Amino acid sequence: MQKESLSSKKGILLVNLGSPRSTAVNDVKEYLDEFLMDERVIDYRWIFRALLVQGIILKTRPAKSAEAYKTVWTDEGSPLVVITEKIRKKLQKIVDVPVEIGMRYAQPSIEAGIQKLMDQGVSEIVLFPLYPQYAMSTTETVIEKAEEVRKKKFPTVKINYIQPFYNRDIYINCLAESIKEKLPENFDALQFSYHGVPERHIYKTDPSNTCKIDDANCINSNVDTHNAYCYRHQCYKTTEAVIAKMGLPKEKTIVSFQSRLGKDKWIEPYTDETLETIPKKGIKNLAIVCPAFVSDCLETLEEISVEGKEQFQHGGGENFHYIPCLNDEDRWIEVVKILCEEKLNDFYLV
Ligand SMILES: C=CC1=C(C)c2cc3[nH]c(cc4nc(cc5[nH]c(cc1n2)c(C)c5CCC(=O)O)C(CCC(=O)O)=C4C)c(C)c3C=C
Ligand SMILES: [Fe+2]
Numbered sequence: 001m002q003k004e005s006l007s008s009k010k011g012i013l014l015v016n017l018g019s020p021r022s023t024a025v026n027d028v029k030e031y032l033d034e035f036l037m038d039e040r041v042i043d044y045r046w047i048f049r050a051l052l053v054q055g056i057i058l059k060t061r062p063a064k065s066a067e068a069y070k071t072v073w074t075d076e077g078s079p080l081v082v083i084t085e086k087i088r089k090k091l092q093k094i095v096d097v098p099v100e101i102g103m104r105y106a107q108p109s110i111e112a113g114i115q116k117l118m119d120q121g122v123s124e125i126v127l128f129p130l131y132p133q134y135a136m137s138t139t140e141t142v143i144e145k146a147e148e149v150r151k152k153k154f155p156t157v158k159i160n161y162i163q164p165f166y167n168r169d170i171y172i173n174c175l176a177e178s179i180k181e182k183l184p185e186n187f188d189a190l191q192f193s194y195h196g197v198p199e200r201h202i203y204k205t206d207p208s209n210t211c212k213i214d215d216a217n218c219i220n221s222n223v224d225t226h227n228a229y230c231y232r233h234q235c236y237k238t239t240e241a242v243i244a245k246m247g248l249p250k251e252k253t254i255v256s257f258q259s260r261l262g263k264d265k266w267i268e269p270y271t272d273e274t275l276e277t278i279p280k281k282g283i284k285n286l287a288i289v290c291p292a293f294v295s296d297c298l299e300t301l302e303e304i305s306v307e308g309k310e311q312f313q314h315g316g317g318e319n320f321h322y323i324p325c326l327n328d329e330d331r332w333i334e335v336v337k338i339l340c341e342e343k344l345n346d347f348y349l350v
C-alpha cells in the first residue's frame with residue numbers, strides 16, 4: 001500500500017465558486033439556475049426550490065445580475081475565474097505536481113479539472129475548496145459534487161480534501177499582514193463583511209445542536225463539533241484572530257454579513273444596513289474587507305466597492321476604503337502551497 005502510494009502521481013485541484021460564461025442574460029440565467037437549484041444553497045424540497053428559483057427568481061434576477069456583472073467584467077472574463085487562474089499559474093511555478101482549477105458552478109467544471117489532471121497521469125488529487133470558513137453552501141457542496149463526479153467518472157482516483165483554514169496561523173498572519181499594508185492612514189473603523197447564509201443553515205449543519213446564534217453558544221462556544229461546522233462562529237473567530245494579530249482594538253472593528261437573498265432570516269447584522277447606520281454613530285472614515293472571499297468577485301467589486309460605498313455615503317459617511325481580497329498575492333500563494341503540501345503528504349500515510 002505504502003509503495004503504491006509513493007509511486008502514484010499526485011496533483012492539485014483548486015476549486016472556487018464559478019461565474020457565468022459571459023454577461024449575456026441567458027448565460028447568467030443558466031448559471032443562476034445551476035447555482036440556486038443546488039440543494040445545499042437553497043435547501044427547500046425540490047418542488048418548492050424549483051417553484052422559487054425557476055418560477056420567481058429566474059424571471060427577473062438574471063437581467064439585474066447581468067447588469068451588475070457587466071460593471072466588473074474584464075477583457076479576460078469574470079474576475080473570480082481570472083483570479084483563480086492567476087493563483088493556479090503562480091502556484092504551479094512553486095510546486096512540482098500539476099495544478100488545475102475547477103468551478104463548483106459553470107465552467108471550467110470540477111469534472112473538467114479532474115480530467116485535465118488525469119490526462120497528465122494524476123491518480124491522487126488534493127482538492128482545495130477556496131473558502132476559509134466552512135458552509136453547507138460552499139465547502140460542503142464542493143465536496144459532495146467532487147465525490148459525485150469521482151464515483152461516476154473517475155472511480156480509480158483518490159481525492160484528499162483540504163479543510164477550512166480560518167483558524168490556521170499561516171492564513172491569519174497572511175490576512176493580517178495583507179490588510180495592514182492596505183489600510184488607509186486614518187480610519188474610524190475596520191469592517192469585516194462576510195457573505196451571509198440563512199440562519200436555518202447554521203442550525204441545520206450543527207451536529208452538536210448547541211448553536212443559539214449568540215455570543216456564549218456560538219462565538220465563544222467550546223463545543224468542537226459546533227465550531228467545526230458553524231459558519232458564523234468561524235467568521236467571528238477569523239476576525240478575532242486577525243485583529244489580535246494586527247493589534248487593533250475590538251472597539252474599532254465591525255462584523256457584518258452581506259449578499260442576502262430572499263425572504264428568509266439570514267445571519268445578522270446585515271452589511272447594507274450597517275453601512276447606512278454607522279455614519280450616524282460617528283464612523284465617517286471606513287475601511288472594509290471581505291474575508292469570506294479569497295478572490296475578488298461580483299460580491300466584493302460591485303456589492304461592496306460600488307453599492308456599499310453608496311450606502312455608506314447615503315448614511316452620511318465620508319471616506320470609504322475597500323481592501324481587496326488576497327487574490328494572487330505572493331504571501332497567499334505561499335499559504336496555498338503549504339496547505340496543499342500537507343495534504344499531498346497525507347497520501348503517504350494511507
Ligand atoms: C464566500 C462564501 C459564499 C457563501 C457562504 C455563499 C452563500 C450563498 N450565496 C447565495 C446566492 C448568490 N451568491 C452569488 C454570488 C457569489 N457568492 C459567492 C460566495 C458565497 N456564497 C461568490 C464568490 C459569488 C460571486 C460569484 C461571481 O461570479 O463573482 C450570487 C450570484 C450573483 C447575484 O445574482 O447576486 C447569488 C444569487 C446564496 C443563496 C447563499 C447561501 C445559501
Ligand atoms: Fe453567494
Ligand SMILES: [Fe+2]
Binds near residue numbers: 218219226230
Ligand atoms: Fe454557531
